[in-house]
Amino acid sequence: xxxxxxxxxxxxxxxxxxxxxxxxxxxxxxxxxxxxxxxxxxxxxxxxxxxxxxxxxxxxxxxxxxxxxxxxxxxxxxxxxxxxxxxxxxxxxxxxxxxxxxxxxxxxxxxxxxxxxxxxxxxxxxxxxxxxxxxxxxxxxxxxxxxxxxxxxxxxxxxxxxxxxxxxxxxxxxxxxxxxxxxxxxxxxxxxxxxxxxxxxxxxxxxxxxxxxxxxxxxxxxxxxxxxxxxxxxxxxxxxxxxxxxxxxxxxxxxxxxxxxxxxxxxxxxxxxxxxxxxxxxxxxxxxxxxxxxxxxxxxxxxxxxxxxxxxxxxxxxxxxxxxxxxxxxxxxxxxxxxxxxxxxxxxxxxxxxxxxxxxxxxxxxxxxxxxxxxxxxxxxxxxxxxxxxxxxxxxxxxxxxxxxxxxxxxxxxxxxxxxxxxxxxxxxxxxxxxxxxxxxxxxxxxxxxxxxxxxxxxxxxxxxxxxxxxxxxxxxxxxxxxxxxxxxxxxxxxxxxxxxxxxxxxxxxxxxxxxxxxxxxxxxxxxxxxxxxxxxxxxxxxxxxxxxxxxxxxxxxxxxxxxxxxxxxxxxxxxxxxxxxxxxxxxxxxxxxxxxxxxxxxxxxxxxxxxxxxxxxxxxxxxxxxxxxxxxxxxxxxxxxxxxxxxxxxxxxxxxxxxxxxxxxxxxxxxxxxxxxxxxxxxxxxxxxxxxxxxxxxxxxxxxxxxxxxxxxxxxxxxxxxxxxxxxxxxxxxxxxxxxxxxxxxxxxxxx
Numbered sequence: 142x143x144x145x146x147x148x149x150x151x152x153x154x155x156x157x158x159x160x161x162x163x164x165x166x167x168x169x170x171x172x173x174x175x176x177x178x179x180x181x182x183x184x185x186x187x188x189x190x191x192x193x194x195x196x197x198x199x200x201x202x203x204x205x206x207x208x209x210x211x212x213x214x215x216x217x218x219x220x221x222x223x224x225x226x227x228x229x230x231x232x233x234x235x236x237x238x239x240x241x242x243x244x245x246x247x248x249x250x251x252x253x254x255x256x257x258x259x260x261x262x263x264x265x266x267x268x269x270x271x272x273x274x275x276x277x278x279x280x281x282x283x284x285x286x287x288x289x290x291x292x293x294x295x296x297x298x299x300x301x302x303x304x305x306x307x308x309x310x311x312x313x314x315x316x317x318x319x320x321x322x323x324x325x326x327x328x329x330x331x332x333x334x335x336x337x338x339x340x341x342x343x344x345x346x347x348x349x350x351x352x353x354x355x356x357x358x359x360x361x362x363x364x365x366x367x368x369x370x371x372x373x374x375x376x377x378x379x380x381x382x383x384x385x386x387x388x389x390x391x392x393x394x395x396x397x398x399x400x401x402x403x404x405x406x407x408x409x410x411x412x413x414x415x416x417x418x419x420x421x422x423x424x425x426x427x428x429x430x431x432x433x434x435x436x437x438x439x440x441x442x443x444x445x446x447x448x449x450x451x452x453x454x455x456x457x458x459x460x461x462x463x464x465x466x467x468x469x470x471x472x473x474x475x476x477x478x479x480x481x482x483x484x485x486x487x488x489x490x491x492x493x494x495x496x497x498x499x500x501x502x503x504x505x506x507x508x509x510x511x512x513x514x515x516x517x518x519x520x521x522x523x524x525x526x527x528x529x530x531x532x533x534x535x536x537x538x539x540x541x542x543x544x545x546x547x548x549x550x551x552x553x554x555x556x557x558x559x560x561x562x563x564x565x566x567x568x569x570x571x572x573x574x575x576x577x578x579x580x581x582x583x584x585x586x587x588x589x590x591x592x593x594x595x596x597x598x599x600x601x602x603x604x605x606x607x608x609x610x611x612x613x614x615x616x617x618x619x620x621x622x623x624x625x626x627x628x629x630x631x632x633x634x635x636x637x638x639x640x641x642x643x644x645x646x647x648x649x650x651x652x653x654x655x656x657x658x659x660x661x662x663x664x665x666x667x668x669x670x671x672x673x674x675x676x677x678x679x680x681x682x683x684x685x686x687x688x689x690x691x692x693x694x695x696x697x698x699x700x701x702x703x704x705x706x707x708x709x710x711x712x713x714x715x716x717x718x719x720x721x722x723x724x725x726x727x728x729x730x731x732x733x734x735x736x737x738x739x740x741x742x743x744x745x746x747x748x749x750x751x752x753x754x755x756x757x758x759x760x761x762x763x764x765x766x767x768x769x770x771x772x773x774x775x776x777x778x779x780x781x782x783x784x785x786x787x788x789x790x791x792x793x794x795x796x797x798x799x800x801x802x803x804x805x806x807x808x809x810x811x812x813x814x815x816x817x818x819x820x821x822x823x824x825x826x827x828x829x830x831x832x833x834x835x836x837x838x839x840x841x842x843x844x845x846x847x848x849x850x851x852x853x854x855x856x857x858x859x860x861x862x863x864x865x866x867x868x869x870x871x872x873x874x875x876x877x878x879x880x881x882x883x884x885x886x887x888x889x890x891x892x893x894x
Contacts, residue, residue: 208574221386257335361374415432699742703772799821
């Protein structure tokens, strides 16, 4: 399920938090803080806009989303030959062992014939990741936030940026590291080498996938007794992955500068930065150390939630102070969601791990190429205390830092020979086009056609650097609605960033690829039914309710757009019950929330498109889940959603409940899950007691909405016929969906004029 949020991007680093469960409150005060600190939120046009019937066509400017770098090593072998602690790298003819050995039932491989030398140690065991990695070190451990140790990245991290964040996190190899891959992997140990083979598929069949059926991806790693490594690629359907070796760095640190911040007695000692030290580790990693007057709050301390140490970088081109320049932001943030409280880092190139000990907070990462080319960067910082609105506890003045001795470990693997190197570590990110800035997309449309859209949905003929086929959503929240659980901040600045004067409310963050499966009108004949989260599992059930025996068209597309646009109002509200504030979400309605849909889209019993469920009380302390909290098949909006949308009055919302402390208790004869749970009654007045009344109320709320359906093409290209046909089909179905699920209490158009 997607939600309000977006993948980390240079100019909007913090907005990537929400789909992983962060509170909307946190996002808004971070977003407001960024707008105050830098004028980075203002979008600008990145293409030429025209219309094609009822569709909007955007032809991107040349290079607007960078360039793709697709995998080019199929049928080849990479050989890494050690020289001391470094490696020479060669691209050679394919070497392939067709005898795979035994299938691994877990990830651990224990060596019996030799110890493999890597990253300054000799290893008798290692972990094999299903997603194409090998890592060394303790298995089963977890890092900050509960993320498993080993090779992993955030759910929405672009591969083009994530590759650098793996540096110095754990001794590892990315043979063909691509998140969400699944399938068998094998191991065979010989006297002088161990062979690891993957035969895996990309995800398939679900709303966030690109294919209805399995794909073939066969690749292999050979670790030799002498420390040499071979990575071989027999057959690859996937074209994006991270490939390379990631031994730990030696730790040789070269100081660059120390910015004296001074003492601020009025600031809490753990937030009062005395010095900001910038240094380089092994010529690769930029390290920033915030030294505070008193001990920083340690991981596990819940009081660290909301603390931020922000580090700003501005490219400085010698002799060109007035020229446009790149900007970046690294943030160490205290988080109490998703496990024990901890610090985590966000930003382009920064490692997610924050070292917090004694009187210091340490960030490490690899700066984007633009900064390294410039050779110097202006650095300034600020510290944010917890609270809403946020409080800037300290600001550290800008200072220009010369980046002497800093270089990149990213290489072009296909072109390397033994004449190149040796390399301390070497990797390449294979990826699709960069993710767009949603403000830029909206500005491209609105500047050309006017501020006449409540929602914007984007579709494209090209893929972008995202492992999922769908899209998050966000927006400036035009329309001036209160009482829905959204904490208000500087919405005027947000609207300006999207180039709206108050009309635009919400939209997709990125375009949906024309050839992803959610763009298909119907599942193809013979598409497998894998789980009850796949639309193919409902083919017969949905067909029985139609005249032609088919489910409604573009079912996955309706799940996506109905859910994402619903985030304009839901699911952020909480309720105050007998003095206790109960979170009903956040972001998506909690699984145990009774969220019955009064105006179903296609089934007699539906739970909200925004989450929750339909629960049957068995009057014995257990509850049967008649409809779950997943948004497939496409469903309508609950009573609570419709109230928050301004389409029904408080009196029309029946009392409901939330189940907490859910414990599985089997299934009924129809396969429905049964849970033991604690039930708490909730009324709409409980919601109003916490959030205030919904304004404008039902008698004055907006009832007419317009969605801009936008097709995006690369520079010099025209939309394909297939893209136009599919988006037109989605457009028509979206209008029908809106009418059905609101019982025509509101109308939807999708017109560019």
